[in-house]
Amino acid sequence: MESLIGTIEAIGSMSLYLWVLVIVGVLAGLLVGVLPGLTFVMGVLLLVPFTYSMGPEAALVLLVALYVAGTYGGALTSILIKIPGEPNNVPLLWDGYTMTRQGRAAEALGWAATAALVGGLAAWALLTFAARPFASVALNLAAPEYFAIVMLGLASVLLLAEKSLIPAVSAMLVGMLVATVGVHETTGAVRYDFGVPILRDGVDYLIVMIGVYALGEVITRFSENFSGGANQEVGSVRTTVPGLRALRQRSGSFLRGTLMGSVMGTVPGAGATVASFVSYNLEKRFGKFKDDVGKGSPNGIIGPQAASTATVGGALIPLLVLGIPGSAAAAVLLGVFLLHNVQPGPRIFVEQSELVYTIFGALLISLFLMFAVGILAARPLIRLLSVPEVYISAFVVLFAFIGAFSLRQSISDVWIMTAFGIIGFFMQRWDYPIAPLVLGAILGPLAENYFLTAMISSANDWTVFFTRPISGPLMAILIALTVWLVYRSFRINRPRAAEEEESG
Amino acid sequence: MTRGAAPDRSEGSRTTKIGGGLNEIGGKQEEERRSLLSSVATELVLLVIAVAFFVVAFSFEYVEQPGRLGPAFWPQVICVGIGVCSLASIAQKVRARGRPAARRAPIEIEGMDGVEEEHPVIWSRLVTVISLVLAYPVGAIFLGYPIATALLLIAFMYLGGQRRWYVIPLGVFGSLLFTYVFGKVVYVAVPTGVGVFDQLTVILYQLLGVY
Numbered sequence: 236m237e238s239l240i241g242t243i244e245a246i247g248s249m250s251l252y253l254w255v256l257v258i259v260g261v262l263a264g265l266l267v268g269v270l271p272g273l274t275f276v277m278g279v280l281l282l283v284p285f286t287y288s289m290g291p292e293a294a295l296v297l298l299v300a301l302y303v304a305g306t307y308g309g310a311l312t313s314i315l316i317k318i319p320g321e322p323n324n325v326p327l328l329w330d331g332y333t334m335t336r337q338g339r340a341a342e343a344l345g346w347a348a349t350a351a352l353v354g355g356l357a358a359w360a361l362l363t364f365a366a367r368p369f370a371s372v373a374l375n376l377a378a379p380e381y382f383a384i385v386m387l388g389l390a391s392v393l394l395l396a397e398k399s400l401i402p403a404v405s406a407m408l409v410g411m412l413v414a415t416v417g418v419h420e421t422t423g424a425v426r427y428d429f430g431v432p433i434l435r436d437g438v439d440y441l442i443v444m445i446g447v448y449a450l451g452e453v454i455t456r457f458s459e460n461f462s463g464g465a466n467q468e469v470g471s472v473r474t475t476v477p478g479l480r481a482l483r484q485r486s487g488s489f490l491r492g493t494l495m496g497s498v499m500g501t502v503p504g505a506g507a508t509v510a511s512f513v514s515y516n517l518e519k520r521f522g523k524f525k526d527d528v529g530k531g532s533p534n535g536i537i538g539p540q541a542a543s544t545a546t547v548g549g550a551l552i553p554l555l556v557l558g559i560p561g562s563a564a565a566a567v568l569l570g571v572f573l574l575h576n577v578q579p580g581p582r583i584f585v586e587q588s589e590l591v592y593t594i595f596g597a598l599l600i601s602l603f604l605m606f607a608v609g610i611l612a613a614r615p616l617i618r619l620l621s622v623p624e625v626y627i628s629a630f631v632v633l634f635a636f637i638g639a640f641s642l643r644q645s646i647s648d649v650w651i652m653t654a655f656g657i658i659g660f661f662m663q664r665w666d667y668p669i670a671p672l673v674l675g676a677i678l679g680p681l682a683e684n685y686f687l688t689a690m691i692s693s694a695n696d697w698t699v700f701f702t703r704p705i706s707g708p709l710m711a712i713l714i715a716l717t718v719w720l721v722y723r724s725f726r727i728n729r730p731r732a733a734e735e736e737e738s739g
Numbered sequence: 740m741t742r743g744a745a746p747d748r749s750e751g752s753r754t755t756k757i758g759g760g761l762n763e764i765g766g767k768q769e770e771e772r773r774s775l776l777s778s779v780a781t782e783l784v785l786l787v788i789a790v791a792f793f794v795v796a797f798s799f800e801y802v803e804q805p806g807r808l809g810p811a812f813w814p815q816v817i818c819v820g821i822g823v824c825s826l827a828s829i830a831q832k833v834r835a836r837g838r839p840a841a842r843r844a845p846i847e848i849e850g851m852d853g854v855e856e857e858h859p860v861i862w863s864r865l866v867t868v869i870s871l872v873l874a875y876p877v878g879a880i881f882l883g884y885p886i887a888t889a890l891l892l893i894a895f896m897y898l899g900g901q902r903r904w905y906v907i908p909l910g911v912f913g914s915l916l917f918t919y920v921f922g923k924v925v926y927v928a929v930p931t932g933v934g935v936f937d938q939l940t941v942i943l944y945q946l947l948g949v950y
Contacts, residue, residue, distance in 0.1 A: 284921070284925055284927060285920075285924075285925055287925055287926070287927070288924070288925050288926055401824050401827055401828045401831070402828070404820070404824050405785060405821060405824040405825065405828070408817050408820045408821045408824065409785070409821065411817050412792060412814060412817045412818065412821065415813060415814040415817065419799075419801070419810035421810070422801040422802070422804075422809065422810045423801060423802075424799045424800060424801035424809070424810035425799070425800070426796070426799055426810055426811075426814060427792065427795065427814070450872060453868070453872075454865070454868050454869065454872070455860075457864055457865075457867070457868035457899060458860045458861055458862075458864045458865035458868055459858040459859065459860060459861070459864075460858075460861055460864060460900070461899070461900070462858040462859075623900075623901060625895070625896055625899035625900055625901050626896060626901070626909075628895070628899065629891070629892050629895040629896050629899070629913075630892075630913065632871075632872060632875065632891065632895065633888060633891070633892070633913070633917055636875060636876070636879070637917070637921055637927060637929070640927070640929065641921075641925070641927040644927070644928055646876055646879065646880060646930065649876045649879075650876060653872050653873060653876065656872060657869060657872075660865075664860065665781055667781075679817075683813045686813070687808060687813070690807075690808055691807060694806065695806055695807070695808070
């Protein structure tokens with residue numbers, strides 16, 4: 236309740252400047268959501284340089300607004316012209332676009348907007364009411380527990396790489412290795428600087444992210460001659476918001492989508508895309524209208540869209556409570572926290588509660604704004620698709636350059652970012668997933684610090700991770716998860732190999 | 740007359756064309772070996788990196804404290820992990836030799852099968868875009884941020900397929916806008932170039948009101 240009161244007070248005391256930033260963030264989020272080739276993670280990343288001169292509140296309000304609106308913007312293009320602005324909007328093609336072809340575009344848009352609002356609100360409520368109690372629990376955690384949690388976070392991303400466990404683990408380990416470059420916190424030793432001064436200060440994971448996500452995507456799209464891009468127009472765009480009865484009828488989809496999104500949001504590396512696809516599958520397999528899903532059913536829109544937007548609230552919980560990002564966009568937010576000398580973690584609720592409540596408030600306002608703009612401004616947003624992608628990509632390069640450069644005012648960071656852009660391109664071509672690389676770069680240093688702290692405090696007794704009441708079960712889960720992942724990968728690959736042997 | 744196992748690809752393929760059992764087998768084996776080598780190239784690179792980083796970690800300088808793990812411990816554990824993964828992947832690919840489909844399993848995320856549409860890469864465009872992103876920082880160092888940015892925007896849009904006159908004013912305008920925003924609003928001290936270009940950038944900054 237304290238959080239709710241705090242949030243209401245924070246909204247009440249928000250300055251005009253912060254309101255303007257929320258509006259700008261929502262519009263920017265919808266914009267990047269609509270435009271293919273610009274993901275909302277890229278959007279959050281590329282706006283970071285603009286936040287340097289802002290205070291932490293303003294910076295985070297802007298980026299949170301962009302993040303939440305970005306999960307919805309692509310729904311418009313998916314439904315109307317079969318072009319998903321974001322990967323998480325792909326499932327909306329199947330029923331959303333089918334509804335458009337059936338002449339039910341207004342209805343489909345209404346369901347998408349409502350699902351985004353409901354999913355977002357439910358996750359916001361979870362964040363507002365659950366984050367503080369979680370933080371109280373987290374205050375009692377020590378290094379061994381944090382180490383186990385971070386390792387679980389690292390392992391969870393591997394959960395998503397079904398048949399390709401080895402490339403995913405390799406990518407993650409490379410990310411972790413990159414993160415070891417620079418001065419070691421515990422001993423002060425300089426690691427892997429190879430005589431290059433800038434490497435002494437380490438490789439910031441934001442630079443890795445800008446490289447692999449933003450520049451890597453530009454390289455990919457340019458080299459593919461921007462194939463599959465959008466240059467279409469849509470005649471009349473109208474949105475019909477569903478009535479209460481219709482909402483009640485499909486409440487199960489809202490619930491499943493929201494739950495899935497909130498849970499997936501907390502899992503590092505999972506994020507909106509996975510939540511959206513899993514929710515669609517849930518609707519197709521277990522939904523009340525499962526037979527209609529895929530043929531133009533609103534449930535095929537509700538589940539994925541509610542899940543996508545709900546991931547935002549879910550991702551903010553581990554970020555604020557533990558300082559561990561639940562998604563790529565949340566990792567950027569973590570970077571922004573740190574850039575402004577704010578350390579997320581359980582103590583933030585005590586020491587910087589105003590900031591936390593302002594973020595909660597901004598999230599809430601963003602959801603309603605996103606809904607309103609989505610309903611009223613669908614048409615002008617769709618018109619943006621007539622801008623050739625090459626123009627957008629050219630400006631993304633500028634943003635990527637300035638984003639990397641401004642972190643330490645160093646051109647060397649631009650070189651590092653460019654190198655990661657090229658690496659990102661080749662990783663995509665060679666089927667090495669990018670998310671584990673980024674996650675490794677983000678969580679690797681945390682894992683090392685917690686591990687070494689735990690070892691120092693226990694006089695190098697490694698059993699400390701297994702004998703404590705919370706870290707013990709967590710480590711057991713981690714080991715069981717790892718064994719299961721290896722077994723699953725082996726089991727999945729084996730029949731395929733056998734099949735190929737038979738056919739070959 | 741048989742030539743035995745072909746030492747290089749061209750010879751192998753020639754003997755295969757002529758025909759003859761052993762030559763054909765030799766050519767195929769050679770082709771398979773090369774194809775296997777190219778399919779495990781990434782793993783080999785990772786393996787070399789892992790070994791190199793493992794060895795370099797021994798040379799970290801620090802004040803040793805008895806009973807405490809040093810700065811090399813964590814990266815070396817990671818290197819071992821990368822090495823093990825690379826070897827496991829190589830073993831997997833060697834076992835799957837002759838089964839091209841098994842060489843590289845696509846990254847699949849639950850529920851996402853068949854969703855990602857892959858477009859072919861045009862290699863000349865790849866070289867172009869990599870050259871552009873590499874040339875941009877070099878240009879920024881020597882020509883200064885505003886000039887390099889204008890050139891990048893124009894070149895990127897032109898080579899990207901927009902062969903229209905207005906990419907020139909668009910590039911110039913975009914550069915001026917970014918220079919103003921980052922110089923005046925966000926206060927990022929972007930490179931000003933060297934020599935005459937430095938002077939040009941300073942004049943431009945004065946005209947824009949940044950200085």
